[in-house]
Amino acid sequence: MGDSPKSEETSEKLANRKQIYRASTPRRLLRRTGDKLVDYMNEGARDNAYPDYGAYWRDVQFMDTHNLKELCESLWKELEPLYMQLHAYVRRKLILKYSVDYPELKLTDKGTIPAHLLGNMWAQTWQNIFDIVVPYPNAEESDGNVALIKQDYDVMDMVHLADEFYQSMGLSPMTQEFWDNSIMVKPNDGRGFQCHASAFDIYNGHDFRIKMCTEVNMHDFETIHHEMGHVQYFMEYSDQPAIYREGANCAFHEAIGDTISLSVMTDTHLTKIGLNPKEDKQKDINSLMKMALEKIAFLPFGLLIDRWRWDLFNGTIDEKNLNSMWWKYRKQYQGLSPPVQRTEADFDPGAKYHVPANSPYICYFISFISQFQFYEALCAASEHQGPLHQCDFYQSKAAGKLLGKMLRMGSSRPWQDAMQTITGQREISTSSIREYFRPLMKWLEQQNQGEHIGWE
């Protein structure tokens, strides 16, 4: 298609379009086409009385009543000890695996971890190296990925299973338009396709869609629940006036599907649906480790992307130190180093979808904390007894009712009211995520005795 020569008609149309563009674009904009996006965004923010675009972003996304920057740093300080323990443990396992055969990696027991050893393009979540760091290898007969394949699951089976979980809580089924219009598998017709998963509200009360290039594995099974969480929010607030058809804040929108996934991914639930062949005490620590590789490993990454962009908008970072400051934060927060020497000729943040897409990221950092608050509240509603990380609220109508009540509010009330509706508290708090990982923290502290915690 792209190779065929342009017809006369096409080039004429193109020339016309250019003409229309010239006629309709203010001279000032044409003159400045080479200028930086950051400058334009700051200009818009300053026209609206904000000091810079980062301040505007923090305000619209989060109603900056608590000073979002300080709030994030203080939440991080409370969770950093857990991250540090995980980092030290994973570093030791990577040293055992690689240091003899790959001395050029220069792994040391007090150093940073090279980012390319963590099994993810951005080193944002580390579940893909679970086999290297698994606490009790003998307790793992096979994992969920193998079980999905063995049982002949296809992508649509996974979508139906997710829909069934939401329905089991008394929440709404996906609509006919959802099934008709969603794209769940990468189209194979040669068109360019942005595979980053996303959900769409067409704002007519029944047309809601997901776009994903799903593959049959547990990661994508979780992502289906994540995207369906967005759709549940769209559906529940669809009776609100248009202006309130949004999440109470962006983090809550991101947290809904993940809250459900926390229940789905318990050994308890996976056993119910035949995707977890074995349950015992050692397997329990293994499962917590897998969850930590996803949720705890993510936290500093979730924080640093917007820390970097806020500093770009306020001028602390400029075009002379764009990439070096990125790696400064990668080291400071995540304890990572680049696989090879980087310079200002590289632009590594641009490899992360949300940066060129200009999509805020701090929402995910807050989501990864508040989803555990929601989870704990739904577990209490379902009358769960026992350790938090084993709670499965499948089929709990009480949990569904509580969640639905918050979702229906959309953004018609401040987010603190939404938080109170579901949890009884008005603040973002780390207490639930710390409670969830308490057994793993204890285990890691024992394993890491005598180990250097942190990096030089």
Ligand code: X8Z
């Ligand atoms: O972008 C997403 C979702 C779509 S809102 C798939 N997430 C972040 C990412 O992939 O970087 C979910 C977790 C973090």
Ligand code: ZN
């Ligand atoms: Zn999302």
